[in-house]
Amino acid sequence: MWSFCASTSGSAVVLPDGRCDIIVRNHASTPHEIKPVITGPATRPYHVDFDAGDQWFGIRLRPEHGAALWQGDLGNAPDSVLRGPEALDRLPSLSALHGVPLTRDALAQIIPSLTWPRVDPRLTRAIDILHASGGRLRIDALAECVGCTSRHLNRVFRRNVGLSAKTYAQLIQFHRTLKLITSGNVPIIAAAFEGGYSDHAHMTRTFRRFGGFTPSGIPTDLSLPGIPFK
Amino acid sequence: MKLGYTIIYVADVPKTVAFYEAAFGLKQRFIHESNLYGEMETGETILAFAGTEAAEMNGLAILPNSPDGPAAAWEICFVTDDVAAAYERALSEGCQPVGAPSEKPWGQIVSYVRDLDGCIVEIASPIQGSA
Incomplete structure (x- = not known):
């Protein structure tokens, strides 16, 4: 809340x-x-x-x-x-x-x-692992971690979260990298590496898609209402 | 029983020992002639490095650390009164920045870097009231 x-x-x-x-x-x-x-x-x-x-x-x-x-x-x-x-x-x-x-x-x-549909516990575990790993795991590796196929994992993501596993992972990766830059004072190039982006252009595309800004143009009024990282 | 060693399996023991000397100011205690094991001077609890081949020789199955992926689920933490200087030194010697020094609500200064193998190293001030 x-x-x-x-x-x-x-x-x-x-x-x-x-x-x-x-x-x-x-x-x-x-x-x-x-x-x-x-x-x-x-x-x-x-x-x-x-x-x-x-x-x-x-x-x-x-x-x-x-x-x-x-x-x-x-x-x-x-x-x-x-x-x-x-x-x-x-x-x-x-x-x-x-x-x-x-x-x-x-x-x-x-x-x-609310009527709470049953959630596959493997999905909950997969979400927790994704948060812990900064969204840096490939979906097939994540599925293996929780003991199901990537096809099944994607199906339960779409059915319960409403997004593909990959999109959800990309959102976590974006938030963590953003936090590296804003709270961690990590330079942009180093943040792209630690965030797990293959190159600077890839990070910039993701920042534009999810944030509407570039890594060097992060607005200062992002805090409403407090977006938790988890 | 007491905690005697923290042993990190690494790709290159001599290189890692040299890196820890330069980046964190530790001194090497010794490196075995096989180059598969080395210890740092860290007092009673020894920080040591072993080659990933040594894991296999010991019958262990490990996932080697890598700077290219997420870090393993543990860290080592160095304590110093001058976190800012230690953090800058670590970066200038090739550590990857993860979190610049910042003050926690309980008054501790905390920062994070990753070493040459991608292991998480925390550099923090002593918690006030403790040694």
Whole structure:
């Protein structure tokens, strides 16, 4: 769960991390008017504009639980965003939040209403290994690690996460490399190597695809709402 | 029982010993004439290097370390009061940067590099209150 309250107006870039969010947004002066938002697994960056006093409460699902939110529609969910009535159609229990003070606890109440499909434990393990290895494992090696074929692993990724295993791995690799540059102060060429990119051009293409910027032009307003690396 | 040795299997023992002398300021204790085993002067718990061939001779199956892939799931950590200087020295001697020195919430300065074989080496300040 996360929350964010804007102290000034502005805009921010939200980076894709392949996970689905359930978000409710309101303004501090009118806390009872809420705008529900549901996001599919994101692979593209998007911009959010906000005013001072805007606040968000969100639930970020573990990647393999995308199917719990989108059910049979997960195939169409990547990079889609449902707002207002569409979000309520997707998750009717969100309507219970109308007229009540918005808190993390109130938002947490809607989680049990999701129907959680069974997740192959090998998928959960594969996701954990991918995070630990910075997305640097090939999918066939990853499948071998968890004891299944890469075909099966891809099938459960698409069925539960909504993305291919490779796309999810590339997202992790992107976030880790970005963190090497921004938090680790690692020079760009060295970050490309440590991040596991075959060359600088390959890293630049990935940064443009997932971030909309180049490694040397990383914007400073990437922090809304806090994107965890795991 | 006590921890006596940390032994890292490496492609080239003399080269690794020389690298650790230059990059981390350790001294070599000895290198066996076979060039398949060497020890550093690290006090009571010895940091040693053995050739990957030695793993096979000992009946071990290992995945050799490589700077080209993700690191193995362990690290060694050197402790110093001047992390910034040690980090810069490591980089100038050929280590790959992974995380420049930064202060943890508990006051410790921590940095990470990878050595010539891609092994993770942490360079950190002592935790305050400990020796």
